[in-house]
Amino acid sequence: MGTVRRGDLVVAPFMWSDGVCDYCREGLNTSCEHGGFWGSVGYDGGQGEAVRVPFADGTLVGLPKDAASDDRLLTALLSLSDVMGTGHHAALGAGARAGATVAVVGDGAVGLCAVLAAKRLGAERIIALGRHLARTDIARRFGATDVVAERGDAAVEAVRELTRGQGAHAVVEAVGTEQSMRTAVDITRDGGTVGWVGVPHGSGTGIDLGVMFDRNIALRGGVAPVRAYIPELLPDVLDGTIDPSPVFDLTLGLEDVPAGYKAMDERTALKVLVAN
Structure with a gap:
């Protein structure tokens, strides 16, 4: 049946x-x-x-x-x-839990849903890394307690300043570039975990196994x-x-699907809903 x-x-x-x-x-x-x-x-x-x-x-x-x-x-x-299931997968993989500090690298739909998932799992502090005000406003609405707009070394310094120099217990990587992965590892507290769901693209992974070994940092994630x-x-x-509905910020008809992909590629839309 x-x-x-x-x-x-x-x-x-x-x-x-x-x-x-x-x-x-x-x-x-x-x-x-x-x-x-x-x-x-x-x-x-x-x-x-x-x-x-x-x-x-x-x-x-x-x-x-x-x-x-x-x-x-x-x-x-x-x-x-x-996106909600993927954000949840990332938060689980990173070890988001009651009392933990969670950092989320990436302000796309998956990253924002990871903020929501971390909040649902009881995280005490959630640091959202993103540069787009409309998106970080959603992150705050979803439960982010702090927003870091910097990138690279400046972002690492900002997160460590927020965490007494230690970093976050659980870090979500929701971008997939070499820089974003390096940032994720660098803002992870010793003994913490990176939940990796950003589809890898670019020239490398940004993972230094020596650093992860020395600091007991784990990596979990995938599709x-x-x-x-x-x-x-x-x-x-x-x-x-x-x-999670706020991550859909543009609604188009089926005939306009190409325009929807273009809008997301140009970052004029976060996530497109196709309504027939």
């Missing part, structure tokens, strides 16, 4: 997975033996009037039908398909298995405990 039926309102993660292989059962749906990405050769993309979902019962998560009548709630629920997190996060979105 299938778990989803015609007419259901559902959320779809950014990868499909069968839900029954060893990896899926262990909560690592992104390594599913039969999984894949939307738009792979031979499969539909995820943006269209209709999409065929491989392994729909293992991939899709049903939502309350009345959620469709609440635009804000529906937008918040959409974040579970990627977020958001399907595994949806059942945990969904109730908190439905009851308003967390509201």
Whole structure:
């Protein structure tokens, strides 16, 4: 018997997975033996009037039908398909917990959702590193106690000044450049952890294994298995405990998807919602 039926309102993660292989059962749906990405050769993309979902019962998560009548709630629920789950993955990987100081490198949608996730996990202090005022305003709304606008060495100095020279217990890296990774490591407290979800791009990783070895810094992260997190996060979105909807700051029709990608690339939009 299938778990989803015609007419259901559902959320779809950014990868499909069968839900029954060893990896899926262990909560690592992104390594599913039969999984894949939307738009792979031979499969539909995820943006269209209709999409065929491989392994729909293992991939899709049903939502309350009345959620469709609440635009804000529906937008918040959409974040579970990627950015909220990815921010949660980063915060968990970094070890965000009650009483901890968490720093988040990156003010994109994932970084902002990591701030929200860290707050949800009980972090006492959350330092958001970002330079765009509209985005850092959202970070504060999501629970950031401090904002650092500097980059590079200046950012490291600022974070260490805020933390009595020690750095943060848990650091989220949500950018993926060599500089951002170096900053993440440099602002991590000895014995702390970097939660890495920024897709790597550029000439190098910025990781100095000698530094990490000497200071007992751990590195965890990778592609977020958001399907595994949806059942945990969904109730908190439905009851308003967390509201990731502000990360969507531009709504376009399906015919304007290219303009949406351009807006995000040019940083005139944080995250685009496509409404048909």
